[in-house]
Amino acid sequence: SNYKKLMFFLSLILSSGSIAIQLFLLASPLVQRYCYKGNSNLAHIFVPGSVKTEANIKQAAARKINALVKNARDVHGDTNEANASFGQGLINFSLQEKNVEKAGGFLWTWKRIFNGELLTVEGIWISARIWAGNLAQVLISLFIIVFGVVRT
Structure with a gap:
């Protein structure tokens, strides 16, 4: 059936992507050690x-x-x-x-997060746990808003 074909191709794509990522992670130390010697663009990819x-x-x-x-x-x-x-x-x-020097504020912070200056200039690193919590808050808020509008 069409559903089985779709699931087969979807699983094939996801597994191929997973294998490619694993091979990339496996090969990156070897590439760093032996292949790039002076080519900073190639080295930057594998760091x-x-x-x-x-x-x-x-x-x-x-x-x-x-x-x-x-x-x-x-x-x-x-x-x-x-x-x-x-x-x-x-x-x-x-x-x-x-x-x-002007510092702080909502827009100031988000601007520097998106252009990378919050880390490179200010030295502020945002933990992955904070990003995950922030994303969860946004998703829960959207869920409440969408289903709140639908239910009322």
Whole structure:
């Protein structure tokens, strides 16, 4: 029957996809070790996601440390004079108060999630459990709205 044919082709497609993914995961360490040597595009495909995430977090940490040092140099100046005082640092800090960076908010956060800056620039990694919980909330809300409209 048509149903059996459909199920056969569907299971064939899903199993082929599963086998392809397993072969990709099996071959990726070998490809990383022996084949790409200098070809960064090929290497990027076979690098696990956890390695990319760790690199992004380290890049964000380096950016934050550089910004911290730059701000400290702006406040205290570039000189290493012995007569530099705490009071002068406070005066310089108050002069820097107009140099602000807008952060936070609903749209700000979602924009950075979608363009990847939340991880690479801010160093904020969102756990898979949070994503799963968020997706479950959205699906349950849609279910309640759809069936609530149908029932009333």
